[in-house]
Amino acid sequence: MKFYDPRDAIIKERFRNIKYTVLIGSGKGGVGKSTISAILALKLSREGFNVGLLDLDLHGPVIPEILGLENTEPEESKKGLVPPETLGVKVMSIGFFAKNEAIPLRGKAKTNAIKELLAITNWGSLDFLVVDLPPGTGDETLTSVESINGSKGALIVTIPSRISLSVVERAISLFSDLKVPILALINNMAYYVIAGERAFIIGEGNVFSLANKYNIEYVIEIPFDFKIAKALDENAPEKLLETEVAERIGKIVEILKSKVERRS
Amino acid sequence: MHEWSIAESIVVSSAKIAQEHGASKVVKVYVKVGELSQLELEILKLATNELKREYDVLKNAEFLFEIEEAVFKCLSCGFTWNFTNVKKRINEVFCGSPDKECDNPVHYVPDLVNSFVKCPKCGSPDFEIVKGRGVYIAKIDFIK
Numbered sequence: 325m326k327f328y329d330p331r332d333a334i335i336k337e338r339f340r341n342i343k344y345t346v347l348i349g350s351g352k353g354g355v356g357k358s359t360i361s362a363i364l365a366l367k368l369s370r371e372g373f374n375v376g377l378l379d380l381d382l383h384g385p386v387i388p389e390i391l392g393l394e395n396t397e398p399e400e401s402k403k404g405l406v407p408p409e410t411l412g413v414k415v416m417s418i419g420f421f422a423k424n425e426a427i428p429l430r431g432k433a434k435t436n437a438i439k440e441l442l443a444i445t446n447w448g449s450l451d452f453l454v455v456d457l458p459p460g461t462g463d464e465t466l467t468s469v470e471s472i473n474g475s476k477g478a479l480i481v482t483i484p485s486r487i488s489l490s491v492v493e494r495a496i497s498l499f500s501d502l503k504v505p506i507l508a509l510i511n512n513m514a515y516y517v518i519a520g521e522r523a524f525i526i527g528e529g530n531v532f533s534l535a536n537k538y539n540i541e542y543v544i545e546i547p548f549d550f551k552i553a554k555a556l557d558e559n560a561p562e563k564l565l566e567t568e569v570a571e572r573i574g575k576i577v578e579i580l581k582s583k584v585e586r587r588s
Numbered sequence: 589m590h591e592w593s594i595a596e597s598i599v600v601s602s603a604k605i606a607q608e609h610g611a612s613k614v615v616k617v618y619v620k621v622g623e624l625s626q627l628e629l630e631i632l633k634l635a636t637n638e639l640k641r642e643y644d645v646l647k648n649a650e651f652l653f654e655i656e657e658a659v660f661k662c663l664s665c666g667f668t669w670n671f672t673n674v675k676k677r678i679n680e681v682f683c684g685s686p687d688k689e690c691d692n693p694v695h696y697v698p699d700l701v702n703s704f705v706k707c708p709k710c711g712s713p714d715f716e717i718v719k720g721r722g723v724y725i726a727k728i729d730f731i732k
Contacts, residue, residue: 430716440697
């Protein structure tokens with residue numbers, strides 16, 4: 325007998341009023357996906373868009389901490405859970421439920437947890453949903469791409485080391501195979517400016533060559549910015565917008581603007 | 589109130605299945621509710637009966653709910669156990685006592701049981717939910 329999973333139909337409903345979904349992926353861990361996801365969501369909100377931020381990193385959900393929401397919980401409504409909101413961004417994360425406990429899940433359970441989050445969250449109407457994916461090219465990425473219907477595109481984050489680029493290429497290849505357009509390749513921690521000179525302290529892997537190979541139109545270079553660490557340590561998410569990183573992410577905002585009409 | 593959200597998914601899904609099969613009228617929808625989700629059947633019944641009114645094809649449908657017992661199996665030592673033990677642990681962690689019930693994260697995302705419960709035999713958090721996890725539609729009776 326065929327059983328029906330009611331989550332499949334409701335997930336489609338939940339995404340009906342989301343104009344564009346931006347998947348932030350990498351393949352590699354520790355490259356700054358979550359911070360970039362948070363800053364992008366904050367920038368889009370400041371530009372006047374309705375924005376949601378979904379943290380799907382089941383093994384390291386840090387978005388609540390980045391945005392100072394670690395002591396917040398989603399509220400129930402008759403139409404699903406209402407995501408907590410800060411600085412104009414609606415936020416959902418498995419971290420709201422698991423708190424500081426480990427989430428030791430295997431494949432099928434990971435898929436179930438993600439589908440559950442997608443099914444129970446009522447985003448309302450959004451211009452953009454920014455999705456912070458975990459490292460890797462496994463269950464979380466596949467389930468997100470397959471479950472999220474509607475217009476979507478990916479931003480791939482790397483650091484400029486040869487090792488990172490080799491891992492990130494696998495993610496680019498996967499998104500290409502899944503027919504998700506790659507909007508830009510973000511070269512995070514690209515360099516550090518010392519006495520007016522650029523120092524390539526992580527490496528000088530050829531990010532542009534990788535972008536060319538996969539016909540990725542934009543490469544966004546983001547330098548080291550100690551204001552980021554300060555804003556995070558001070559638990560002051562609004563200060564993330566006062567960084568050079570935020571300024572560089574402005575280019576991504578420009579790319580995304582063409583995807584939706586601004587709210588009135 | 590989480591039951592309302594689940595009821596909405598059952599109703600939306602039933603209407604979609606009916607449409608896909610060219611049904612003119614749904615008679616009965618058989619729903620299995622995993623014990624681990626800790627959903628209140630009475631609220632589910634109330635909510636589905638209210639929400640079904642939005643769909644002509646479901647207006648006279650009867651939604652029948654049945655609890656599916658939860659079973660867990662340790663992937664480290666092979667031990668299997670049931671929900672009674674798990675429920676006591678969840679109550680202990682979130683409600684302060686094994687016999688006191690309250691709102692908890694497993695109610696919303698059942699897979700989080702692995703974060704708060706361990707195998708009663710060997711203490712491993714690496715176990716699977718064999719059955720009784722969440723909600724699914726087992727059968728729909730309809731007229732074409």
